[in-house]
Amino acid sequence: MMVAVVRLLMADPDTYPTQRPMGAFRNDELGVEEPxxxxxxxxxxxxxHQHGHTMSWGDRERFDLSGCEAAVFVAAAAHYAPYRPMRPEDVRFLWDDxxxxSHAIGRSHFFDPYLAIGIHTTGPKVDYEDLFDVLPEYAALDEVVALGETGxxxxxxxxxxxxxxxEAVVREQMRVADDQDLPILLHTPSVTKSEPDKWLTGKTEEGHDLADPVLDPATAKLDATKMDVALADEVGLAHEQVVLDHAHPSMAExxxxxxxxxxxxxxxxxxxxTTVEDVSAVIEEYGPERVILDTDVAGMYQTQPFAMKRAILDLVRSGVEEEDVRKVVYENPKEVLGLE
Ligand SMILES: [Zn+2]
Known part of the structure; x- marks a missing residue:
């Protein structure tokens, strides 16, 4: 394969047996050093971080088709939550489901399904302390590789x-993560796509009613990130086990x-x-060592089952070294999840 590429780069167009001119498409004339x-x-x-268990069989087949080795189904999200404060049994329904x-999916797909179990903060919870008693047992299951999403x-x-x-639910989940040497996935507040300057609040684009914000929307992303890190420090959870997710350029520094x-x-x-440009800019400035790419795809949103594969190709196209791309989509997730 490499021989063919080198030949193509060095070929003299005058030696081609073609009737059409070849020159304008030669890599050297286009300044392409290596295709x-x-x-x-x-x-x-x-x-x-994704919610593949809420997607269709066909969507998950697209993970198989595009090189997925493993996926973490986040069982904590309030996607199917009732529109009232959630009781402990509501949360456990999400976990148990x-x-x-994940067991059925593991039997009919090629990628390995794992789970993150957590108490999310995008749906209010009542009597959440009851969940603290059982959370360690769930976290100890073989298929559970992370706490969260929460934050x-x-x-x-x-x-x-x-x-x-x-803070009480995040702190407790960090304690369990620390006890069981698991990573924790921390959701950070969302921004809208149609109005990127506005933080997601009020009605979402799909018409969900959201309650009044409890943080200042103008600074919520960074404020929440700092509060999460402060809680990890309070608990003594190693930063290497903390994944600050749904990143935005405003948190990177x-x-x-x-x-x-x-x-x-x-x-x-x-x-x-998030755009591929955001990701490549952070890799360029800080290196790939602590950067991860995930999808957060889920069945209830307009979602892209090929998102990861497309991002891999686009990152390479944008000039990120192949080995750096591999680090953020494969090596780093594998290491933080302990899947070695
Ligand atoms: Zn999510």
Missing amino acids: PSSAVTRMPWIDI AIRR ISMTQYSEPMAIEDQ FVMEQTDCYLAFSIGQWIRT
Whole structure:
């Protein structure tokens, strides 16, 4: 394969037996030193944050088709939550349903399904302390590789969740992560795609009613990130086990310069404004060592099952080294999840 590429680059167009002129399409005339490697089409990826158990069989087949080695189904999200504060049994329904589905999915797909179990803060919770008693047992299951998603949220479905209550559930999940040496996935507040300057609040583009924000929308992204890191420090959870997710350029400087946490960009949903340019800019400035790419794809949103594969190709096209792309879509997720 390499021989053919070198020949093509060095070929003298005058020696081609073609009737049409070849010159304008020669790589050397176009300034292409090395064409993209076909190995990129076979790059494996591990999606550290997604909700594949809520998607269709056909969507998950697209993970298989595009090189997915493993995916973490986040069982915590309030997507199917009732539009009222959630009781402990509502949360456990989400956990139990994801566990059951992951077993069936593992039998009919090629990628390995894993789970993240958590108490999310995008839906208010009542009697959440009851969940603290059983959370360690769930976290100890073989298929559970992370806590979360959780983290301080700006706004909630149905009713606000007070900051003190949010801190209590995040703190407890960090304790379990620390005890069981697991990573924790921390959701950070969302921005809208149609109006990128506005933080997601009020009605979402799909008409969900969101309660009044409990943080200042103008600074919520960074404020929540700092509160999450402060809680990890309070608990004594190692930064290497903390994944600050749904990254936005406005968080990058703080996370990369003042913490040792991972910064994870979510690229598969309309709700996120992340672009490949954002990701490549952060890799260029800080290196790939603590950067992760995930999709956050889920069945209830306009979502892109090929998001990861497309991002891999686009990152290479944008000039990011192949080995750096592999680090953020494969090596780093594998390491933080302990899938070695
Ligand atoms: Zn999610």
